[in-house]
Structure formats: C-alpha cells, structure tokens
Amino acid sequence: MTKHHLPATPDTVHWGYFSKTLEPVLTLKSGERAVIETITHHANDDYERMIAGDPAAEEIFHWSKDRKTLRRRGAGPTDGALTYGSGEGLGVHLLTGPIAIEGAEPGDIIEVRILDAWPRPSANPAYQGRFFGSNPAANWGFQYKDLIEEPKPREVVTIYELDMGEASVKALYSYLWTPQTDPDGIVHPTIDYPGVRVDHDTIVKKEGILSGIKVPARLHFGTMGLAPAEADFVSTIPPNYTGGNMDDWRIARGARMYYPVAVPGGLFSCGDAHASQGDSELSGTAIEISLTGEFEFILHKKADLGGTILEGLNHPLLENEDVWSVYGFSVTNYLAELGPDHQHEILKRSSLDNAMRDAFRKLRRFLMTTQKLSEDEAISLMSVAADFAVTQVVDANWGVTGSIRKSLFAGR
C-alpha cells in the first residue's frame, strides 16, 4: 500500500479557514494512507520551545515587517482597513491540507481512520527532543466573564510539557497575556489574532504551578473535517456538518471518523492537535501541541450506504472500539440556517440546550435508520444506555456528544 507523507510547509497549510476554493495539496485513492504533520497555531506562545530550530515551523510562522509567510489567517476580510489582520482571525486553526479523495462527490461519506498520532519534538538545541504545548485561558473561554480573582478579566497562558514515556503532561509555567504588538504595528490587547509571537520580555513567568500534578495524555486532533459547500471561506472555529473544530478528545488513535462530502474531492484538512483536553474545553483551548498523525482514508459512495451504519448520515459520526458517537451542535448546520451573516450570527447562538436537542435527534435517527429500531425503542434505549457529554462550550457552535456502546448490539 502507498503511504504518502504530507509535511507541514507554507504550501501545505491554510490558516483559520476551510475552503472549497483551495487546490488539494495531495490527492489519494480510497484505501490509501498518509502521514500528516500538523503544527499548532499556539506555537508562538513560546517561540523558543515550539518553533525555534524547526525550519518548517519557523517559515510558517515567519512574520516580519517585510514578509508574512501566511498572510490570511481566518475567513474574514483580507483587504482594506483591518482591525486584527488579514482574515481578521475569524478562524484561528492552522490546518494541513486539503487532501482530496479521488471520486468523492457530494452525498458520499469519507471515512478517516486515525491509525496513530505522535508529537513533534522541539528542534531548539536547548530543548531538543522534548514536547511542549500551550493552554491559554482565553477571552472566548467559558470562564472569561466569570472570574473571581484579580485582575479581571484576564487571559493566562500555561505552557505544558508532554512526557511520552509516562504518557502524561505537566505544567511548566504560566503568564498573564500582555498587549502584544505584531510586526505590522497592530496591538493585540487580547488573544484576538492567531500566530502573534509573544515577546517574552513583556511577560512575567510564574513557575512552580500545578505542582505535583500530572495529566494523562489524550493525544488527539481538535479539528478534522471536510470543506463545506455553503461559502468560499469558512471560519475554523464553529464545528458543523462536515466536521471541523469538534474538540472531542475521543477523536484519537483507533477512532474512525465519518464525514459527509459536500464538495468534489471532499477536501480534508486537520490540525489543532491537543496533548490533552477535558470534555468542555473550558478555558477556550486544550493543551495545544504539534502532532503528526497517520491516517487511512476510505471513500463510501452514496449508492453503497444503504444497510450500513452510514445510511442517511448527514453529520459527523465517530466510531471506535467501544462506541458510536454523534455530535449535537447549537445549530445543526449554521451555514445553511443562519442567513448570509452566518459566521457572525453563530456567535450569538451558543446553547448547550440546543446542542443536547440536536444530539438527541441525531442519535435517534442513527438508531432508527441503522439499527432498525422503532422510535419508541430508540428512545427507551437512549434513556437507559446512551451517554451525553459536554463536548465543548467555547467554539461558538457549542456541542454535546451522544454515545451508544456497540456491545449492546452484539447479540443481534
């Protein structure tokens, strides 16, 4: 089998948006595998540990007065008087891709098997071979307007180190975000634009934090998905029917994700990798880290879906050894439902109650269609055996994950 390798380079990444207008950087046949490098958009929270000495990361993040390698960061405006910068940070995730799957057409399903994931080592001689990530408690976090200690509000960045031997993560230090001036002269009083390099001369590091506490690693990709059909440039922040920023830590090694194809080729991109995250991603981010993944892509043609677990699927579905999971959103397909200003409108629609409603409906449909249950059977089974978790409360289109164990059906 051909195993492709897709490095992260300025030519293979796009920043802050999904787009059906992008040319694929790789085209695969169904059944092929690819090793894909991803680089975290939070690497500049600690340039020395996460960028320095790594030529690809250095080039991707390069931004001087004269040259900004990746100018557009987000789905917003790129011209005129910019408030935050090109793309306006309407979308923040640095994604690798897109990858086209040969023959994929709207109505098909692309299955993405996550075969493995491993961290990208620091290339700075001072930290050679070690793995670092960043966890900002950001202005879009659930806590931001609900803080009790001074100063209020505030953003705090915590830098963690991942120990792959122990498969655990430990905090190294934290700092309060201070206004950062980018090379174009724009001041960023808060974390309002991705990839701004934090000048460590302007911050005060707090060491010895979370002393003695180790967090088990949960390596996963926060953002994986296909290009939507509804708009040319779509912010990476709200997850939607073609996947995207789902931020479920179960989207990890051993999982298979199924995504509905909305545009020819599907156009898969991934990034926003995490060393660990809890259900809710409370502070607005996980431990943001650069991971490389090995994936296998399988195309399921529309005509072949009947009688499989993919029948009628029009939203992302996870399958792993234990469960099938559906993802409920505040708005099922915000691009289609919220009118021309959908990308701003969704910011006002965050609702766990609606996400729970959507997860209920999606899981009911899944059970009725693919397990041939009546509505009454599906509802009883969900009440006694399905579990609903708070996926995230920070990505505008807030999410609830509904899971049903596959073992329930072993006797059928």
Next chain:
Amino acid sequence: MTKHHLPATPDTVHWGYFSKTLEPVLTLKSGERAVIETITHHANDDYERMIAGDPAAEEIFHWSKDRKTLRRRGAGPTDGALTYGSGEGLGVHLLTGPIAIEGAEPGDIIEVRILDAWPRPSANPAYQGRFFGSNPAANWGFQYKDLIEEPKPREVVTIYELDMGEASVKALYSYLWTPQTDPDGIVHPTIDYPGVRVDHDTIVKKEGILSGIKVPARLHFGTMGLAPAEADFVSTIPPNYTGGNMDDWRIARGARMYYPVAVPGGLFSCGDAHASQGDSELSGTAIEISLTGEFEFILHKKADLGGTILEGLNHPLLENEDVWSVYGFSVTNYLAELGPDHQHEILKRSSLDNAMRDAFRKLRRFLMTTQKLSEDEAISLMSVAADFAVTQVVDANWGVTGSIRKSLFAGR
C-alpha cells in the same frame, strides 16, 4: 459493628417529598451501617411482576376505594379539590427513611458510603426470583414534544428484566399509556400521579422489542439525600443542595456521597433505584427497579472539615475510586433563590447552560479550596483534565456533572 436493617414498609417510606417534619424511622451513630430496602414508585406499571406476592409492596401500594395506605404522594396540597390526588404528584419518588445521624447539625457533612446494592426479587410465583424494572418515556421526558412517529404526543412504558448473572438488562415488552382511572375516580390521561396501577386490560403489549439488545446493568439509586431546611414539604423531583434526585448512575456501589446537613439529624432518605440509566435520563426515567442497598454513614462535624476535601462544601459531592464529581444545577439552590413559589418556578428554569455554569463554579471552588490551587491553575486544569457530562435533562433542575480524576494529584 452494628448493622441495622430498614425494611420498606408503610411506616418507613414517604412518597414524593423530603421533609424536615418527618420523624426519623431509624437513628444511627456515625460509622454505623444499615441495609435499606427501597421499592420503585413505578412498580404498578406491571403489578404482577413487581408487586404481587410481595406483602410489603402490596401494602405500600394498596389503594382501594376504601383505603389508600399512603395517601400523600408529593409536596403539594392534600386537601380541597385535588386535580391529581393528595400531594398532587408534585414529587413522585417513593423513598425509604428518613434516617437521622446522631449529632448532625446544619453546617456538618454526612458521608454516605454505598457498600452494595442488589435487586428485590419478584415474589409472584409466576416470576419467582426474577428481577423487573420499568422505563416510561414520560411527558416530562426530553423527547415528549419532539416525537416523529404517531400518535403524538404519547407515553410508552417499556418493561425490562435484569439478569444478575450476566449483569445485563433486556426489554420484555412495551405498551402505550392509556388513560387510567384510579380508585378515587380520577382519570389519569398521562403519567401525572405516582403509584396508579396500570390496568393491563386497557393496554396492548408489544413483544419482541429491542430484540437481541442487552444493556449492561448500572445498579444505582437515582434519589439519595437529606431534608432541606427551606420548606416543610419539598418535591422529590428537582435535585438541590442537599442532594435528592440527582440521577447520576455513578452513585453506585463503591461511591461515597457527601451531603451538607441542613436540619438537625440530616434526615437521609433514598429510593428511585435504577437497573441502568444513561447520562441524561432522556425519556424521563431510567429502568426503575426496586433495590436494597447497604450503606455506611459517617458524620463529619463542621469544625473538622478544614484541610479536607469537605472544606467549604455546600453542595453534594461524589467520590469513588477514580474521581471527585460535583453536580451543577440550573439553579444552585432553587428553594432559596426562587421565592415562595420556588417549587413551581423551578419548572421554568431548566437550563443545561446554567447547569454547566454552576458545575464550573463548583469544581473551581473545590480545586481552589481543597487542592490549594490558584484560580488560574484551577481553570487550566479543568480545561485540560476535567470532564463534564449531562447528568439529566428531565428533573426540572437540569444537571451537569463535573468530574476530576483523583490520580492527577497522586504525586502531591
């Protein structure tokens, strides 16, 4: 050690309410154990399987034109023109208790260790020794106004059998709820009053449902808690600061629950047992079954809480081998916050968003107070390592459970 036995009898149960006015049926010293029988309030969904031949159940549920053993069922009115019946079904759970803990005073914490739980066998010779439970998809369920198949709306009762050898549960049959006339002549077009015997001549049983599907057992007590201070009679439906109808399937063997004492003696009651339930209790109920539990009660005096995980605790806390869990509610203490009509007002305040907010605040406080973290440390740790689940969306005061693994702190 003295092990007490508290059978379920008309004299040891109360129906639909917590009350500080109840005399304790048992008084224990801190450290004592008790085996407590509970009987499900849904037993009359299938009288033959869950009541017939069981003298205690028969007497508790006895309701003829001449005599209703337990007249009051709920915290509502008991006199005048009653719509549903005495107590008005404002609260539905049949609880065993209350048990007083000697010396417990407001400000103290009562720890309840669940040592074991086992089902109450059918005493009907036709079903001797077998275990049955009922799962109504009820009018207070999350699905009720959101059904797709006809007739709409509808309530459907599914009867399950528990196999203790396999530790799994299987559906036996279901039926559509039909109007039931109680012995006082009140017609119940929906499930609006607890303990109404379903006349099986009025229903049509659907067999062969959920064929081949087995649900792993999760034996637990849906309702456990202490008497609140704010009102004399408090509906069992909304969980609150002294516990109650939390409906978390993790409140099971091996768990320790900690409850703040609001009235002298604490007055612990339990019931609403379940053979299994998923996070959300979607249809309004779990597999409602009669369980007997063995419990140990430990009194923690207010003066001794400093420096322990109970310091500053003013809400229920779960501890098991793996995690500490807090319970976020739509309204933190609805009895204190919603004015004199609190028991009706809470019905309009159901909100997962608010429950998530409450869970966040409670877990933050727990981490700051008991693990001596700064607010920034607590928030970062919650984002990368705490998990939030949808406890229930059916008990008026909807809930989100926030859990943090104890192992994170093993190195401290």
